[in-house]
Amino acid sequence: MSLPTPTLALAAVACLASGFAWAGPQLNSTYQGDAFGPIELRSDGEHLTGIAPAGGPCQRPVAEQILTGDFQGNVFLGEITLCQTGDTCTPSRSFPLMLVYNVEERALAGVVKLEGGCESPALPKNSMLVLRATDQGAALTPAAAPAPEQRQAQAPTPPPPSGGAAQVAAQRRLEPLDVAATLKQGQSLLAQNPFAASQQFQLVLAQEKEKNNAWALTGMGVSHYLRKQHAEALKYLEQARNLGSGAARAEAFFWTACVKRAAQESGFAQIALRRALAEGWSPPEGNALVERELQQFANEGTLYEAQVKQARGRKRVQGRESQGAGSASP
Incomplete structure (x- = not known):
């Protein structure tokens, strides 16, 4: 044949x-x-x-x-x-x-x-x-x-x-991929179509040099979280926390806090949210998905009041780092 x-x-x-x-x-x-x-x-x-x-x-x-x-x-x-x-x-x-x-x-x-x-x-x-x-x-x-x-x-x-x-x-290795553009596409799709977003993150992770990309791992975690697959979300976010550094690690801690809050594990959610802020996390401008999550924390009353106030008092510096899950402008 x-x-x-x-x-x-x-x-x-x-x-x-x-x-x-x-x-x-x-x-x-x-x-x-x-x-x-x-x-x-x-x-x-x-x-x-x-x-x-x-x-x-x-x-x-x-x-x-x-x-x-x-x-x-x-x-x-x-x-x-x-x-x-x-x-x-x-x-x-x-x-x-x-x-x-x-x-x-x-x-x-x-x-x-x-x-x-x-x-x-x-x-x-x-x-x-x-x-x-x-x-x-x-x-x-x-x-x-x-x-x-x-x-x-x-x-x-x-x-x-x-x-x-x-x-x-x-x-064989995949043809060279524009990692930044693919991450941006995945992040912009998260709020509307989490599954389609996960496909973009998979493209990044399929690259030999990007198999440990913390931003893509976090994106996979968020896509599972938005589909209410909390166990799978936590596995990807754990990998992102272990493999990432700086802003990527902080982002993974923030979304870990979101998953734990949704699972009604407030103690773990508080720890993860405090860790995200300690690692330097701040909400990206114009990110409706992140703002929705912060509002969910705020709706819990005094439980997360101090952390939400601290987060909203920050302004993320625009730079080369990805601007976070759900953002259309990494």
């Missing part, structure tokens, strides 16, 4: 970064990965969801939706929920995901970035997720989770044959 050149697949990523949109592929069938097992994919326009059956390598008690996101051309940006193994690893969590769809192979491929030092029984050692249509030779039965001693005895799962456009595009 002749395959499209890697350049064509990479062009999909380049077009995505430039804002050019193609109609996404329509996937309405069962796809399967070697270790991953089957997943039922359903398209609705450019939106794609995936439901995995009970059992499988992650031993799901029931069938559940584990994949959601949107196509922009042949590039899928979304989230996937996977199990992890490791002493300090979260047993199950959602990860940002970018996949490239190869039309001729009818396959989706991309790398899932797990937590540091973690593995997933649903992925090979290289964390490359490759999903192929079942009529391309994949079985319909869920992959059973091997016992630990069996996993140790098994040879590492080899990656898919090299040369496939989807794999090459997913394994």
Whole structure:
């Protein structure tokens, strides 16, 4: 079978970064990965969801939706929920995901970035997720989770044959991305469309040199918070606090306080808000999203009165640093 050149697949990523949109592929069938097992994919326009059956390598008690996101051309940006193994690893969590769809192979491929030092029984050692249509030779039965001693005895799962456009595009570094402009786009989308905003932050985090970008991690946290996914929001904000410094670290503390307030954990919210102010946080001018959060704090009465007064008495200096989640002018 002749395959499209890697350049064509990479062009999909380049077009995505430039804002050019193609109609996404329509996937309405069962796809399967070697270790991953089957997943039922359903398209609705450019939106794609995936439901995995009970059992499988992650031993799901029931069938559940584990994949959601949107196509922009042949590039899928979304989230996937996977199990992890490791002493300090979260047993199950959602990860940002970018996949490239190869039309001729009818396959989706991309790398899932797990937590540091973690593995997933649903992925090979290289964390490359490759999903192929079942009529391309994949079985319909869920992959059973091997016992630990069996996993140790098994040879590492080899990656898919090299040369496939989807794999090459997913394994190679993305074309250079205007990080500042992409962050600005994500931040401007947060208040109106948190999911679309998260896709912009994922583009930044998918860059090898930007995988620890604290502003993008905070943006991911805020997008989850605005979708009322507090546990996921706190995971991203924790990463941002640990990896960021200066204004980025202060921003992560502020949004941590917002999540904790919404979760009615006022003690933790007060600590996080005080820490944000101690780190130098100040509200960006004209940011309606931040102002809404400050008003929520103010509505609590005297509980956050001193911190809100202190924050509103500051004026953020315009400079090169991002102006915060929800701002249209980083």
